[in-house]
Amino acid sequence: MKVLIAIDSFKGSLSSLKASEAITKGIKEVDPNMETVALPLADGGEGTVEALVAATNGSIITTTVTGPLGGSVEANYGILGNQNTAVIEVAEACGLPLVPISHRNPAITTTYGVGELISDAVNKGCRDFIIGLGGSATNDAGVGMLQALGYRFLDEDYQEIGYGGIELMKLGHIDSSKVRPDLKESSFRIACDVHNPLYGPNGAAYVFGPQKGASSEMVEELDQGLKHFAAIVHKETGINFQHIAGAGAAGGLGAAFAGFLNSNMQSGIDLVLEVIRLAEQLKDVDLVITGEGKLDGQTSMGKAPVGVAAKASEQGIPVIALAGGTTKEAEVLNTLGVTSYFSIVNGPVSLEEAMRPENAYYNLKTSASQLLRLIKAFY
Known part of the structure; x- marks a missing residue:
């Protein structure tokens, strides 16, 4: 199984590089031999x-x-x-x-x-x-x-x-x-x-x-x-x-x-995806993991996760999106190439606590690990 990680930064918490690292570590905890490719991501703004x-x-x-x-x-x-x-x-x-x-x-x-x-x-x-x-x-x-x-x-x-x-x-x-x-x-x-x-x-x-x-x-x-x-x-x-x-x-x-x-x-996002050659990088990929700090109505309006999901869905590749938080408006993402999306926060916590880099890193790593355990059970 080959997993491509293309995730935007969690602004105020984790850079795209650190978020990619956390997900990679979570996957490797499940299967050290699983092939992963990390593509740091941004949408033309900060990062x-x-x-x-x-x-x-x-x-x-x-x-x-x-x-x-x-x-x-x-x-x-x-x-x-x-x-x-x-x-x-x-x-x-x-x-x-x-x-x-x-x-x-x-x-x-x-x-x-x-x-x-x-x-x-x-x-x-x-x-x-x-x-x-x-x-x-x-x-x-x-x-x-x-x-x-x-x-x-x-x-x-x-x-x-x-x-x-x-x-x-x-x-x-x-x-x-x-x-x-x-x-x-x-x-x-x-x-x-x-x-x-x-x-x-x-x-x-x-x-x-x-x-x-x-x-x-x-x-x-x-x-x-x-x-x-x-x-x-x-x-x-x-x-x-x-x-x-x-x-x-x-x-x-x-x-x-x-x-x-x-x-x-x-x-x-179109410009960034062109530069990192996402379409080429998707060859032979079985799963894509994307996301950003918050998945909401704004995400569907040209943000990075939707750009990634659109390219992946063209090749029939399932896409999981992870975020610090999600809103009801994020449901539209399921019509835009995102197979499923999840919040990495597992219980009541203040925004300040959730955004602490060490907490966001741990939650992102753990979420990736648990999702891969579930996927491997059926793969």
């Missing part, structure tokens, strides 16, 4: 770098970049095993956790560090990029990132504008004469699971601005800035951002990638 680096025998790179408030921060990105593909989570350089709650202000935060991560990877020979959008503290339409790559954003007097979303209203001209020429040789695949436009009631400022520290008055100002930015870009390049689904992702970074870096936006 994507770690998962793809592990799956391809790549390496983690740590470098110092400009943080969202302008100071220096240490950020990680990955270079995959082919030595040509860099995988970057934008939150490493401009993420909300990098800004103390009392200092959160998307009017001034910048994505400059994201551009510095891209430049560092280009300098190391990478020309293929996988970018995970999400979790940003910014609303600058990716202008900071583009500034780091050589684009110049100028006011009506041809002076460079500053950092942050509030500066977008000053934009009058765009100069691309100093852009890194090697970017023309580079391709960008964007893991993006939101479809918000750049501006308007469903745009970056109105939908995501408040959680980044914007007041209602600031939201209106930021939205006007995004609208003005889009108008200038349309006038100078012919690009219409408002027709690009996902342009409002990560405070408008989606627009910058789509409009200036000729990027291809994809579902996060």
Whole structure:
């Protein structure tokens, strides 16, 4: 019997790597000779770098970049095993956790560090990029990132504008004469699971601005800035951002990638499964174990376990999903390729206790062990 383990992280408890390790140990307790293959998993958000680096025998790179408030921060990105593909989570350089709650202000935060991560990877020979959008503290339409790559954003007097979303209203001209020429040789695949436009009631400022520290008055100002930015870009390049689904992702970074870096936006899980070659890895597999921290109604909307189950069901392979908790809404998973799903928590316990890494690890290992004992009895 061959078991493939492709499980997402249990956020706040276990990384995908540790969750895979726990399940593997549980299986080996039942049968030390059982063949197991572990594929660390993510859906394009947090943990994507770690998962793809592990799956391809790549390496983690740590470098110092400009943080969202302008100071220096240490950020990680990955270079995959082919030595040509860099995988970057934008939150490493401009993420909300990098800004103390009392200092959160998307009017001034910048994505400059994201551009510095891209430049560092280009300098190391990478020309293929996988970018995970999400979790940003910014609303600058990716202008900071583009500034780091050589684009110049100028006011009506041809002076460079500053950092942050509030500066977008000053934009009058765009100069691309100093852009890194090697970017023309580079391709960008964007893991993006939101479809918000750049501006308007469903745009970056109105939908995501408040959680980044914007007041209602600031939201209106930021939205006007995004609208003005889009108008200038349309006038100078012919690009219409408002027709690009996902342009409002990560405070408008989606627009910058789509409009200036000729990027291809994809579902996060589809992109990850493509990179780890899940379809090929499923050959000769008898059982798939997947899961995440919580299985609920959101899981069915493009999350990792459903992506795995869909690929496995195409080949008629049964799928077990494990989670810290499940809800009634998870029942739909049985129609999406998940054969059966289980909570690994066996009794009344506080959320804090359940999420302790040592407890989550033990419960995941034990659940895998008990399930395999039952399966072997009939296999």
